[in-house]
Amino acid sequence: MNDDDQTDGMDLASPYSLSAEDVWHYRENGHVHLRGVCTKEEISGYRAVLKSVTAERFAGASKMSDRPEDDFSRVFMQTFNLREADERAAKFIQSPRFGKIAADLMGVDAVRIYYDKAMFKEPESRITPWHQDGPHWPLCSDHVLTMWIPLVDATIDMGPPRFASGTHKNRVIGPKGIHCDSESFFGDYIRSNRIPVVEEEIPAGDATLHSHWVVHGARANTSGRVREALGITFYADGLLIDDSACSEENQPVIDANLGNRRPGQRADHPRNQVVFVRS
Ligand SMILES: O=C(O)CCC(=O)C(=O)O
Numbered sequence: 134m135n136d137d138d139q140t141d142g143m144d145l146a147s148p149y150s151l152s153a154e155d156v157w158h159y160r161e162n163g164h165v166h167l168r169g170v171c172t173k174e175e176i177s178g179y180r181a182v183l184k185s186v187t188a189e190r191f192a193g194a195s196k197m198s199d200r201p202e203d204d205f206s207r208v209f210m211q212t213f214n215l216r217e218a219d220e221r222a223a224k225f226i227q228s229p230r231f232g233k234i235a236a237d238l239m240g241v242d243a244v245r246i247y248y249d250k251a252m253f254k255e256p257e258s259r260i261t262p263w264h265q266d267g268p269h270w271p272l273c274s275d276h277v278l279t280m281w282i283p284l285v286d287a288t289i290d291m292g293p294p295r296f297a298s299g300t301h302k303n304r305v306i307g308p309k310g311i312h313c314d315s316e317s318f319f320g321d322y323i324r325s326n327r328i329p330v331v332e333e334e335i336p337a338g339d340a341t342l343h344s345h346w347v348v349h350g351a352r353a354n355t356s357g358r359v360r361e362a363l364g365i366t367f368y369a370d371g372l373l374i375d376d377s378a379c380s381e382e383n384q385p386v387i388d389a390n391l392g393n394r395r396p397g398q399r400a401d402h403p404r405n406q407v408v409f410v411r412s
Contacts, residue, residue, distance in 0.1 A: 140221050159278075182222050215363070245408065258354045261294075265345070267345040284362060298331055373397060373398065
């Protein structure tokens with residue numbers, strides 16, 4: 134750890150005060166925006182760490198204009214499991230504060246981390262097409278969510294996440310994948326069912342949390358600045374690997390992020406640390 138480490142002494146152990154309204158909002162809509170989860174100092178200290186791990190991983194990435202014209206290459210740059218690369222990143226990502234928020238929103242007694250990932254949406258990045266997360270993951274449960282944490286103020290023109298409220302209640306609604314077909318399928322679904330879409334600026338220090346069933350996406354980044362964000366996906370401790378929500382051709386889903394556990398086995402690989410247990 135170097136001398137000018139700005140995260141020294143920042144263990145994020147103090148709990149965040151969730152209101153009953155926050156919990157209700159998450160369960161009713163499938164997403165919630167929490168204000169002031171971290172202080173500006175915490176975000177700025179850990180941003181430096183997370184950015185440096187990310188920059189190292191993206192060192193060889195090609196320029197936007199040289200990337201393939203497929204559906205995903207120009208959406209954002211993503212890299213997984215920063216907590217395994219740097220102990221300060223791990224202190225942030227595995228903090229009891231975040232784990233407790235996830236457990237309280239889902240109403241469970243303990244949570245594990247599925248994975249964490251940096252999602253840096255560069256200037257001129259395209260939309261994140263509408264999609265659901267659940268159909269990609271072998272955890273068929275209502276107790277899986279992602280905490281989305283901007284490392285800079287995520288203004289609307291940078292493409293913060295947007296959510297189709299209430300769509301989590303139907304579990305799997307449409308096609309697996311994040312591509313132009315999922316965009317058009319879910320776009321039509323939202324319009325024809327008049328589903329309210331929530332899209333808000335998310336200042337650094339705030340976070341959004343969304344169920345893995347809720348339909349979500351993001352607009353293109355037209356801001357000229359990089360939208361730096363970290364996602365942490367949590368699930369209830371005790372879940373079994375269950376890929377029954379995944380498309381047939383994708384089964385069985387064996388996921389290295391879950392230690393290659395097979396369907397029917399417990400999702401309890403040491404890689405998936407328990408980060409909160411209710412006492
Ligand atoms: O950051 C984005 O553009 C999309 C985020 C997302 O899909 C997720 O965190 O599940």
